[in-house]
Amino acid sequence: MLKLRLRQIIRKLSPDVLHAQGNKAAALLSGTGRHGNITVGTIHGTKTSHKDFCKLDGVIAVSTGIYQRLSHANTKLIYNGVKPQNDGARTTNAIPDVQAFALAIGRLEPVKQFDNLISAWAALKPPLPLYILGDGSRMDLLKAQVQRLGAETFIKLPGYEDNPAAWLQQASVCVISSEREGFPYALVEALLARCPVLSTPVNGALDLLPAESLADSTSLNALQTLLSVQLAGLGGLKKSQEACFGRASRELTLEAMASRTEAFYYELLGKKSVD
Incomplete structure (x- = not known):
């Protein structure tokens, strides 16, 4: 039922890029069939099997250790990035008032x-x-x-x-x-x-x-x-x-991660247009 609903949404939106984050999302995406767009998956962890990613057009690994274990022809190493939080914002717990911790x-x-x-x-x-x-x-x-x-x-x-x-x-x-x-x-x-x-x-x-x-x-x-x-x-x-x-x-910023990811999208789209 979930895969059927996903296929319907993809047909309606007709996106150029479909990007799965993690193994479960990759399994869903790889089972929806081809829709004329490119499919990408990011591997975040060290699972024993990444077979569902093999059916996608491109794979992103978040560390060298993961990257080196992949055999997919279109693999890219892109580190996780974060948006720096406001260090002056309120904390859930009081920061200790000590010289060092x-x-x-x-x-x-x-x-x-x-x-x-x-x-x-x-x-x-x-x-x-x-x-x-x-x-x-x-x-x-x-x-x-x-x-x-x-x-x-x-x-x-x-x-x-x-x-x-x-x-x-x-x-x-x-x-x-x-x-x-x-x-x-x-x-x-x-x-x-x-x-x-x-x-x-x-x-x-x-x-x-x-x-x-x-x-x-x-x-x-x-x-x-x-x-x-x-x-x-x-x-x-x-x-x-x-x-x-x-x-x-x-x-390791959000901007750097997004920029590298976008460049990988365009690289895959370029290969698809040539094919």
């Missing part, structure tokens, strides 16, 4: 491995507190872990935050502890806010961060080792990522 942002789900981050932070007891912004199914488990480790005074889980940009403007460092990522928006927002990032070796971070800002693996031990070394010199960490901040301002 660390920040992690994301859904509180297993793939983000915030349990590893909490364990590492509790073991190291660095001189700056850690705030984990987000909500999800593991909120109660993570709060219980913090309490069990006796870390309530320096590890906080305030909940969902509508304006992370304001927090990132004040944070000393942003930490990504994920097992896997397509291209984390937390990374984009942090670099645009000129907040240095420490990360597990996931897509996006591998594209943009210097090697010394990456853990050797996604394990707890590797993350703890990275934090132990890098948290001892946060001033040097920020200087080492100055080039990353500049690249983010050029390539």
